[in-house]
Amino acid sequence: MSNIEQTLSIIKPDAVERNLQDDIKKMFTDNGFSIKDEKKIQISKTEAEEFYKVHQSKPFYNDLCSYLSSGPIVVMKLEKDNAIIANRKLMGATDPLKADNGTIRKKYGISIDKNSVHGSDSVENAKIEIDFFFNS
Ligand code: IDP
Ligand code: MG
Numbered sequence: 386m387s388n389i390e391q392t393l394s395i396i397k398p399d400a401v402e403r404n405l406q407d408d409i410k411k412m413f414t415d416n417g418f419s420i421k422d423e424k425k426i427q428i429s430k431t432e433a434e435e436f437y438k439v440h441q442s443k444p445f446y447n448d449l450c451s452y453l454s455s456g457p458i459v460v461m462k463l464e465k466d467n468a469i470i471a472n473r474k475l476m477g478a479t480d481p482l483k484a485d486n487g488t489i490r491k492k493y494g495i496s497i498d499k500n501s502v503h504g505s506d507s508v509e510n511a512k513i514e515i516d517f518f519f520n521s
Contacts, residue, residue, distance in 0.1 A: 387466050388466055388467050389464060389465070389466055389468070390464070390465070390466075390467060390468040390469055390508065390511065391421065391462055391463065391464045391468060391511060391515060392462075392463050392464075392468040392469045392472045392504060392505045392511045392515075393460065393461070393462065393463075393503070393504070393505045393511055393514035393515050393517075393518065394413070394460070394461045394463050394472060394502060394503065394504050395453075395458050395459070395460050395461075395502065395503035395504075396409050396410075396458060396459040396460075396461070396501065396502060397452075397453065397458060397499070397500070397501055397502060397503060398452065398453070398455050398456035398457065398458060398499075399495055399499035399500075399501055400493055400501040400502065401425070401456060401457045401458060401459060402456055402457075403493075405493055405501070406425075406459050408493075409489055409493065409501070409502065410459075410461075412475065412489055412492075413461075413463060413475070416465075416471070416475050417465050417466075417471075418463045418464065418465045418468065418471070418472070419463070419464045419465065420461050420462070420463060421462045421463070421464050422461065422462040422519055423459060423460065423461040423462070424459070424460055424518075425457055425458070425459050426457065426458060426460065426518075427454070427456060427457050427458065428453065428454050428458070429454055430450055430451060430454045432454065433449075433450040433451075433453040433454040434446075434450045435517075436453070436514070436517060437449055437450055437453065439510075445498065448498065449498065452498060452499070460518045460519075462515055462518075462519055468511075469504075469505055469506070469507065469508060469511055472504040472505070473504055473506065474488075475488060475489060476488060476489050476490055476502050476504050477489060477490035477491050477494075478490065479497060479500060480496075480497045480500070481493075481494025481495065481496065481497070481500055481501075489501060489502050490502065
């Protein structure tokens with residue numbers, strides 16, 4: 386049975402800075418995702434704090450929010466069968482050193498903080514994150 390889902394992907398500042406957005410978008414489309422909506426933006430630190438508020442108790446929260454707001458990002462609404470888990474798989478582990486071959490983070494990630502992409506981790510968060518960028 387098919388289970389079409391939408392998920393939010395962000396191409397983070399380290400990847401946009403290296404002009405990798407077309408290569409990363411191709412990895413998505415080659416893997417069966419359709420890009421239903423996308424925009425290149427730069428968010429404020431306050432917006433990054435709101436976006437990442439689930440991490441507010443983590444020691445890396447402040448650096449994470451500074452980083453996400455440090456330069457342009459590309460946000461995309463991706464659609465595919467079981468998109469949320471499929472995107473997590475294609476992204477690879479949070480730490481690029483631990484990411485499997487063939488994943489975006491293995492190929493392009495620089496470090497655990499500059500890991501090139503974000504992807505929603507659940508159906509509930511995908512809805513919240515898509516609304517955050519596209520339905521506000
Ligand atoms: P995810 O992006 O794979 O879902 P999360 O645990 O949700 O990983 O963390 C969000 C982001 O916070 C990560 O993508 C990474 O950029 C950053 N991060 C996670 N853990 C660490 C850490 O231990 N040190 C620095 N940054 C981290
Ligand atoms: Mg996460």
